[in-house]
Amino acid sequence: MKIGAIAGITFKEAKRDRVLYLLFFFAALGIVASRVLAVLTVGDRIKIIKDVGLASISVFGVLMAILIGTGLVYKEIDKKTIFTLLAKPLHRAEFILGKFLGLVLTLLVLTAAMALIFLAIVYAHTLTVEGGLLVAVAYIFLELVLITAVAVFFSSFSTPILSSLFALAFYLIGHLSWGLELIIRKMRPGTGRTLVRALYLVLPDLENFNFKTEVVHALPIPPGIYLSSFLYGVCYTAFILGLAVLVFRRRDFI
Amino acid sequence: MGERATVRKGSATVLLVAFLLAAAAGFAALKAATDRVVRAKLPGASIIYVPSGKFLRYATFGYRALAADLIYLWAIQYYSTPTIDDRFNHLDHVFAIISELDPRFQDPYEVGALIAVQEARNVRAAFAILDRGAANNPDQWVYPFNAGHVALMTMKDYPLAEKYFEQTMKIPGAPEFVERLRANAIFKKGDLKTSWETWLDIFERAPDERTKRIASNHLYNVKATIDAAALEEAAAKYRERFGRPPADLGTLVRTGFLGEVPRDLDGQDYLYDPATGKVTTAISPWKR
Amino acid sequence: MADAIRIENLRKTFRLGFIPKPREILKGISFAVREGETFGYLGPNGAGKTTTIKCLLGLIRPDAGTISIFGRPYSSPHSREPLGFLPENPYFYDYLTAREFLAFTAELFGLGRGERDARIARLLGLVGLERAADLPLRKYSRGMLQRAGLAQALINDPKLVVLDEPLGGMDPLGRKEIRDIIVRFKDEGKTVFFTSHILQDIEMICDRVAIIVGGRIVKEGGLRDLISEKVLFTEVTVSGLPPQTFKGLGESVSTQGDRVLLKVYDEACVDEVVALVHERKGRLVALSPRTETLEDIFVDTVTRT
Numbered sequence: 001m002k003i004g005a006i007a008g009i010t011f012k013e014a015k016r017d018r019v020l021y022l023l024f025f026f027a028a029l030g031i032v033a034s035r036v037l038a039v040l041t042v043g044d045r046i047k048i049i050k051d052v053g054l055a056s057i058s059v060f061g062v063l064m065a066i067l068i069g070t071g072l073v074y075k076e077i078d079k080k081t082i083f084t085l086l087a088k089p090l091h092r093a094e095f096i097l098g099k100f101l102g103l104v105l106t107l108l109v110l111t112a113a114m115a116l117i118f119l120a121i122v123y124a125h126t127l128t129v130e131g132g133l134l135v136a137v138a139y140i141f142l143e144l145v146l147i148t149a150v151a152v153f154f155s156s157f158s159t160p161i162l163s164s165l166f167a168l169a170f171y172l173i174g175h176l177s178w179g180l181e182l183i184i185r186k187m188r189p190g191t192g193r194t195l196v197r198a199l200y201l202v203l204p205d206l207e208n209f210n211f212k213t214e215v216v217h218a219l220p221i222p223p224g225i226y227l228s229s230f231l232y233g234v235c236y237t238a239f240i241l242g243l244a245v246l247v248f249r250r251r252d253f254i
Numbered sequence: 255m256g257e258r259a260t261v262r263k264g265s266a267t268v269l270l271v272a273f274l275l276a277a278a279a280g281f282a283a284l285k286a287a288t289d290r291v292v293r294a295k296l297p298g299a300s301i302i303y304v305p306s307g308k309f310l311r312y313a314t315f316g317y318r319a320l321a322a323d324l325i326y327l328w329a330i331q332y333y334s335t336p337t338i339d340d341r342f343n344h345l346d347h348v349f350a351i352i353s354e355l356d357p358r359f360q361d362p363y364e365v366g367a368l369i370a371v372q373e374a375r376n377v378r379a380a381f382a383i384l385d386r387g388a389a390n391n392p393d394q395w396v397y398p399f400n401a402g403h404v405a406l407m408t409m410k411d412y413p414l415a416e417k418y419f420e421q422t423m424k425i426p427g428a429p430e431f432v433e434r435l436r437a438n439a440i441f442k443k444g445d446l447k448t449s450w451e452t453w454l455d456i457f458e459r460a461p462d463e464r465t466k467r468i469a470s471n472h473l474y475n476v477k478a479t480i481d482a483a484a485l486e487e488a489a490a491k492y493r494e495r496f497g498r499p500p501a502d503l504g505t506l507v508r509t510g511f512l513g514e515v516p517r518d519l520d521g522q523d524y525l526y527d528p529a530t531g532k533v534t535t536a537i538s539p540w541k542r
Numbered sequence: 543m544a545d546a547i548r549i550e551n552l553r554k555t556f557r558l559g560f561i562p563k564p565r566e567i568l569k570g571i572s573f574a575v576r577e578g579e580t581f582g583y584l585g586p587n588g589a590g591k592t593t594t595i596k597c598l599l600g601l602i603r604p605d606a607g608t609i610s611i612f613g614r615p616y617s618s619p620h621s622r623e624p625l626g627f628l629p630e631n632p633y634f635y636d637y638l639t640a641r642e643f644l645a646f647t648a649e650l651f652g653l654g655r656g657e658r659d660a661r662i663a664r665l666l667g668l669v670g671l672e673r674a675a676d677l678p679l680r681k682y683s684r685g686m687l688q689r690a691g692l693a694q695a696l697i698n699d700p701k702l703v704v705l706d707e708p709l710g711g712m713d714p715l716g717r718k719e720i721r722d723i724i725v726r727f728k729d730e731g732k733t734v735f736f737t738s739h740i741l742q743d744i745e746m747i748c749d750r751v752a753i754i755v756g757g758r759i760v761k762e763g764g765l766r767d768l769i770s771e772k773v774l775f776t777e778v779t780v781s782g783l784p785p786q787t788f789k790g791l792g793e794s795v796s797t798q799g800d801r802v803l804l805k806v807y808d809e810a811c812v813d814e815v816v817a818l819v820h821e822r823k824g825r826l827v828a829l830s831p832r833t834e835t836l837e838d839i840f841v842d843t844v845t846r847t
Contacts, residue, residue, distance in 0.1 A: 005649035009635065016637040080633040084694065087599040087627035087704075088650040089619040181289075182331055201282040208288050225291040232284040239277035246270050252602040254556070 010102020069151025070163035174206030322356035342374035363387030395428035544613035552607035626700035632691035705736035
């Protein structure tokens, strides 16, 4: 499978770039932070350990997705390795998808390892394995998949610095777009409101993948949202990847 | 051959665009569907971690004022979201952070106090917010003024109101009606003697006719209140002795309960109602 | 039988820069490479050689024109199945070893595992990289990279090999080795299309050449047709005599010490010069007839356009 070959090589590159060493950093941070915060706060330190743990899995993942993802395609063009690749019987779409899947695989390994470390730290404090936390981690991973697609998309036509900024903007917009709902509620019906409403539907809503609060406080999660959030993530990712392929197909490699 | 390839290329692009449109329609529909699912909200959970402003001062690096702006904007949204039942729990704390970050940021003091009084019904928080405003902005009369207003109108704590108005008057630029509010607070407090002296002072220093008139009306009112109290007291004593109220005020002088029947500031007689024992002015003090 | 490569009226204009300025690189190129021949593509720097190759490989979309590879349009990835490509100054994933890199390229062609390993071993032998096969490409010298590049271009046992400046940056020994490999391709019946500016190499191994200057093909044909066997002039080096002696017979090009280099155009005059040298007791140092070379044609066409 050609996509598999490209994904494999991308994963190998991340591995050789010592990306996985970050896990040690994560583990150290998790342990130190849970110790320090426990000293600083009064009251429920388990809750704070969980919050900090989930937040750092998310932040680390997003940083990785953006920093690696935005260089992914650009580096191939910049280092001219893409010439040899595209001279093979390979669709450009296969190239993009392979690169994307390679990074997703890297992030899967990273997230899984971080989740294990996290569960271990929580276990050390509560002596119970809290599998429920994995729900939040799973949706953090789904968010990472979407961010990766965005990073690869920008990377297919822009420089890493610009792409990083764009991808970061996407991430921030994704977490703030719920604010549009408040604006819509305050607007009078009319063209303006319809436009904002359309914008609201089109802009990414990454809060759909945010189950951190529910999981930490053991609140009930309505079952319907699992499926619709999951499908939302898949659909949005497919859309961004389609866009990336569309742009990438038209490119000249000078 | 070449043309066939071009055609194939074209149809691939059309397919791709169709795919994009389908995906976009899909995620927009799913977004709407996800929004319809009501997720459990943890009331107030979002501000459990609000740290102290002193800490944030360092954590926000050079962007203190910006952080203050953002927290202020967020706070307005947050406090106007009725679905968060216990949103007012940390009201004072949140506005304290804003003032720690940007002590000269004026709006949050006023708006915060307004939210505290009108929405949260938490006057203590309002006084705390306004006190910080006054402490951080000693040149602004509006904070003690607002505090005095809250004390006067909402709490009806007249000594407190007097204190705040007095504080307001000392700040250059405070409007002159503040001293009248203070005199009124003193009157409401029940300190009629001081009230009389204060109003007399205002009357004598009045720069224009209108102020003179207002002060004169208040003096009329203070005197009427003092006189009415004396008359009603005498009438009550009379009734105690004779078992019935006096028929008129002159009776009180004749029976020795009163040296003389006082008249109001305009020299008019007070009205006495034997049925209730109440003494009133012939006309309203405000319509002389 | 279809041509290995057929290019018709290929045009490409680039718009580069922040404020795009159109620059026409290819102004209607047409040529064909027959199956089984070794074809040299010549041109000065910036003439459009690499752009032509990139169009051929689908790396650049031409504005107009058609390209077919064994009868298949260039735009279909299938057209590149019988093709092996070695880019100019090859860049590969430098964190991979040569063996890993070849395995990866084999995967792109969908080769099975058993076939893959056998072929990789054979190719590493062919390009002489057996001993460096498990070193990361980062540690390779330029020449070694070129060999690794050649190996990856041959992973699919291509019917058509496209080489962009295959001899650039090689030491003389390495150049000879690559040249031998190209000659062997010809014996195996492979079609070879390559660019080079080392003209002697092309002369030695090409069947046909095309010369591109400023985005246009200015000459195309069999090497035998382009280069005539005719003697252009004879260079005669004489010592012990002043240049004036040969006035009217030949043009004196340079004098070094007591040596004089003469360019004699008329073959009859050569005998007269030799006779004159004997008569005046001078010494004939060298005498070489110059036939037309590819370089002459190249320089001639480039300066004329």
